[in-house]
Amino acid sequence: MKEAFDVAIVGAGPAGTSAACILAGAGVKTILFERGEYPGAKNMSGGVLYGQELARVLPDFAERKLPIERNIIESRLWYLSKEGGYNLGYRDAIFATERKHNVFTVGRARFDRWYAEQARQKGVLVVPGTVVVDLLRDGSGRVTGVVTGRAEGEVTAQVTLLADGVNSPLAALTGFRREVKPEHVALAVKEVIDLPAEVVDQRFGVSGGNGVTTEVLGDIVGGMNGVGVLYTNSASISLCIGANLADFATFKLKPYELIEEFKQHPMVAPLIAGGKSLEYVAHWLPEGGYDTIPRLYGDGYLIAGDSAMLFNAPHREGSNLAMASGRMAAETVIEALERGDCSRKSLADYGERMAQSFVLQDMKKYRGFGPFLHHHKEIFNELPRAATFAGREMITVNGVSKREKQKLIFRNARKETSLLKYLKLLWSGWRAVK
Amino acid sequence: MTMKIEDKLFLDRFRVDEESHLRIINGQICMTECKGQPCLYFCPANVYRLEKDYISVNHEGCLECGSCRIACPHLNIEWRFPRGGYGISHKFG
Ligand SMILES: Cc1cc2nc3c(=O)[nH]c(=O)nc-3n(C[C@H](O)[C@H](O)[C@H](O)COP(=O)(O)OP(=O)(O)OC[C@H]3O[C@@H](n4cnc5c(N)ncnc54)[C@H](O)[C@@H]3O)c2cc1C
Ligand code: SF4
Ligand code: SF4
Numbered sequence: 001m002k003e004a005f006d007v008a009i010v011g012a013g014p015a016g017t018s019a020a021c022i023l024a025g026a027g028v029k030t031i032l033f034e035r036g037e038y039p040g041a042k043n044m045s046g047g048v049l050y051g052q053e054l055a056r057v058l059p060d061f062a063e064r065k066l067p068i069e070r071n072i073i074e075s076r077l078w079y080l081s082k083e084g085g086y087n088l089g090y091r092d093a094i095f096a097t098e099r100k101h102n103v104f105t106v107g108r109a110r111f112d113r114w115y116a117e118q119a120r121q122k123g124v125l126v127v128p129g130t131v132v133v134d135l136l137r138d139g140s141g142r143v144t145g146v147v148t149g150r151a152e153g154e155v156t157a158q159v160t161l162l163a164d165g166v167n168s169p170l171a172a173l174t175g176f177r178r179e180v181k182p183e184h185v186a187l188a189v190k191e192v193i194d195l196p197a198e199v200v201d202q203r204f205g206v207s208g209g210n211g212v213t214t215e216v217l218g219d220i221v222g223g224m225n226g227v228g229v230l231y232t233n234s235a236s237i238s239l240c241i242g243a244n245l246a247d248f249a250t251f252k253l254k255p256y257e258l259i260e261e262f263k264q265h266p267m268v269a270p271l272i273a274g275g276k277s278l279e280y281v282a283h284w285l286p287e288g289g290y291d292t293i294p295r296l297y298g299d300g301y302l303i304a305g306d307s308a309m310l311f312n313a314p315h316r317e318g319s320n321l322a323m324a325s326g327r328m329a330a331e332t333v334i335e336a337l338e339r340g341d342c343s344r345k346s347l348a349d350y351g352e353r354m355a356q357s358f359v360l361q362d363m364k365k366y367r368g369f370g371p372f373l374h375h376h377k378e379i380f381n382e383l384p385r386a387a388t389f390a391g392r393e394m395i396t397v398n399g400v401s402k403r404e405k406q407k408l409i410f411r412n413a414r415k416e417t418s419l420l421k422y423l424k425l426l427w428s429g430w431r432a433v434k
Numbered sequence: 435m436t437m438k439i440e441d442k443l444f445l446d447r448f449r450v451d452e453e454s455h456l457r458i459i460n461g462q463i464c465m466t467e468c469k470g471q472p473c474l475y476f477c478p479a480n481v482y483r484l485e486k487d488y489i490s491v492n493h494e495g496c497l498e499c500g501s502c503r504i505a506c507p508h509l510n511i512e513w514r515f516p517r518g519g520y521g522i523s524h525k526f527g
Contacts, residue, residue, distance in 0.1 A: 035515055037449070041523040042498060108527030129519030149518055167500035169514060182505045189478045191442070192526045236526070248476040249505045255478040256439040264436075279526050280442035282478035282497040 005031045005125075006337055008146050008157035010132045010170065012039035014319045015305025016163030017115045018057045018326035019333075024122035026334045031155060032116065032124050033148065035131040040112030043165075044190055044281045045319060046229045047108065047238050048072070048213060051101040053320040057327055058118060062101065067114050069105040069233035070211025071096065074204075078267060080218035081388035085267055089212075096210055105211060105231050105238070107192075135160060135174050135301070142343075143300035159300055159333050159342045163326060166286045166306040176303065177294035182249055183374065184288030184309070186226065188242025189255045191263075193275035197235040203271050204232055215316060218384035220262055222253045225373045225380065228262055229316070230271065237272055239263065244287060244374065255282065285318065286311040290367040296354060297347040302329045312362050314369050314433060321359050328353040365433070372432035376425055382416040383425075389413075439480045443495045451520040454493040456481065456502070457512040464489045464510065473502050473511070497522055 007023055009016045012034035023030045036042040047069065054061050074091035095102060120126045134147040136154060145156035164170055166185060171177035195203075204212045211232035220228050226243025241255075241262045248255070262268060286292070286309040293309050296302060304310075305322030312321060332350040336342050354360045373379065390409040400408075413422075458464060464471065465487060473482040479495040482502065498521055503513035515521070 035518055037519045037523045040527055042521075044524055044527045047527075109524040110527070112527070131515050131518045133514075167498070169500075169503070180504060182501075185504075187476065187478065187499060187501050245476065245501055245505050248501075249472040249507075252470065252472065252475045254439075254475050254480075256442055256480070257436075260436045277437065277442065277445055279445050279524065280497075281446070281522070281524055281527065282499040284499055284501070 003155055005029050005155060005157040007031070007159050007161060007333055008155055009033065009161045009163055010146060011162075011164035011305075011307070012116045012126065012128070013043055013112060013163060013165055013305060013322060014115070015307070015322035015326035016161065017112065017119050018323040019161050019163065019304065019330040020116075020119040020124040021057050021122055022327055022330035023333065024119060024124045027123075028334060028337060030124045031157070032119060032126045033130050033132050033146065034116070034126070034128045036128060038113050038128050039116035039126070040109040041128075043108040043112050044283045045108055046190075046213075046231050046240050046316065047105040047233065048231065048316070048319075049104055049106050049111070050317070050320040051104065053323045057323060064118060065114070067106060067110040068101070068209075069107060070206075071100055071209055072103040072105065072213050073206065073210045074212040076212060076214040078214055078216045078218070079384060079387060080216060080220055080265065080267060081384040082219055083266060084388055084391065085218060085384070086387065086391060087267075096208070103213075105213070105233055107233065132164070132170060134170070135176075141299065143298070158337065159302065159347075161326075161329055161333070162301060162303045162307050163305050163322075164307050166284045166309070168307055171294075171307065176298070176301065177307065177309075180286075180288070180292070180309075181246075183244060183246035184286065184292050185245050185284040186242045186287045187245045187248055187255060187282065187284055188240050189259050189280065189282045190238060190240040191259060191280050192233070192278045193237045193239060193272045194278045195236060195272070195275040199274070200232050200235065200237065206232070209234070217379070219381055220265060221258065221380060222251055223377060223381045224248065224251050224253065225377065230268065236278065237275065239268070239272070242285065245284070256280070287313060287370055289313070289370045290360075290363040293363065297344060297350045299344045300342055302332065302347055302350050304329045310359060310363065312366060314366055315362075317362075324357060324359050325354060328357065328359075368428075368432035372428055376428065378417050378421065378425065386413040386416040443479060446497075447523045447525055448494060449520050449523065450494045451516050454491060455514050455516045455521070456491050456493045456496060458489060458491060459510050459512055461488050463508050468508055468510070473506055476501055476505055
């Protein structure tokens with residue numbers, strides 16, 4: 001199959017397919033490789049997507065029969081202990097009208113397949129069921145294409161875009177990104193729980209295809225640095241729980257047992273009651289932050305999306321960073337091809353664009369967030385315990401004066417951790433996100 | 435009622451390749467040098483199981499997360515993706 005392309009893309013996720021759409025739109029001869037049986041077959045996320053970024057690639061996405069699960073009108077944040085927890089939410093009707101589809105949920109198996117189909121219609125050659133196992137290079141080390149797992153599966157290209165996601169044996173092999181360390185990724189598992197659409201509507205107080213997202217923090221991950229999410233789909237609920245992989249290895253907790261406990265939590269159980277599990281999958285998230293981003297480009301190649309460790313942990317944004325970086329990579333490549341120069345110098349514009357966009361600016365802003373969580377495990381055990389004690393005391397009416405209750409709460413909180421530790425936590429938390 | 439891992443994997447769609455894409459490089463290390471054998475815990479698909487005197491690799495249920503490749507403290511696992519189109523295929527994702 002020794003065929004020549006302008007651009008070869010590894011991976012039909014949000015990053016690779018966004019780039020493919022833009023390139024094909026500009027008439028660039030593009031081939032898109034995907035190892036799954038179909039695009040999306042290997043992918044999973046909580047399922048939240050952002051319309052604004054998608055519209056920058058496909059302005060008319062709403063007319064293209066995008067498989068949306070639910071349009072999100074409310075975001076909740078839970079802080080849980082073992083038996084209960086706090087719920088902070090914000091709902092706004094504007095997200096059902098003017099700002100409709102600003103945030104919505106999808107199932108990645110369907111979405112990624114649909115997205116790659118849009119790229120195909122624009123002229124991209126989409127090749128599923130094919131693993132890229134190595135990169136082609138010339139004598140000077142410049143990347144000149146890809147080697148696939150198929151017989152005679154070499155394809156040459158002027159530029160190769162690595163959009164193969166966070167789990168990249170290709171990176172380890174070729175060294176374009178160092179193999180990730182366990183502390184730089186989170187391992188998450190997900191179950192999709194089947195429920196009739198009306199039941200989802202009732203339980204979340206929504207209708208008309210609208211839905212709710214819930215991010216879950218606290219004592220649900222056995223004291224590890226981790227989070228859970230609970231998102232609504234049309235006729236199902238997505239439940240994910242994950243934690244830092246290094247923590248998993250030291251704490252000796254099993255992901256499939258963790259998700260079972262999550263399902264039985266008193267805040268979660270009533271929402272999924274009567275539902276049947278449809279699927280169980282696992283995936284990493286890049287968690288190392290700004291300091292683990294590799295060099296984004298070199299002679300004949302660029303890196304985008306999760307493969308470049310782009311993930312905004314505190315906001316749980318990944319797919320939009322993937323789309324934005326894929327788009328900027330494509331825009332850079334179009335100009336480089338026009339110049340007839342795909343050297344490292346010519347592709348350097350990608351680094352510039354990224355540095356000036358929200359992608360790297362947000363990554364930089366939250367640079368300290370990962371280490372912050374890593375060093376403050378009390379967020380995942382002592383603190384939710386103290387918070388639950390406080391909540392319980394304030395709500396229980398038992399003849400004890402409120403002033404006495406405040407004293408009790410304060411004393412209990414001090415028992416859980418020292419005052420100094422709370423102050424330190426506040427201080428470093430502020431520094432991590434300011 | 436808790437759901438066992440076998441039941442969870444039963445929900446998934448796999449196209450299993452006869453040849454395993456996962457291989458323990460040196461079984462000796464697992465049984466003599468590896469403290470705690472963490473692969474028995476963190477693997478979300480319970481692929482690695484402790485038998486009488488070795489660790490078995492049940493690659494058919496692998497969810498392809500990559501964890502064992504980097505979190506085995508002895509980097510004792512040879513890991514590649516299943517052949518194109520093989521392995522798990524997410525229905526919802
Ligand atoms: C549990 C969980 C919840 C998440 N929730 C959210 C969320 O709610 N919102 C959000 O924005 N982000 C979320 N994310 C992050 C988001 O999923 C990723 O940031 C996003 O998918 C990155 O897109 P990508 O295109 O870079 O990589 P991917 O989506 O991983 O795509 C990479 C593609 O490359 C293919 N591939 C890999 N290697 C090869 C190879 N060698 N040859 C051929 N093909 C290859 C893969 O099969 C895959 O299709 C979540 C992630 C997880 C794990
Ligand atoms: S973690 Fe690695 S060395 Fe230890 S038992 Fe598992 S495979 Fe063997
Ligand atoms: S890749 Fe993930 S699911 Fe597969 S064996 Fe390794 S740890 Fe288990």
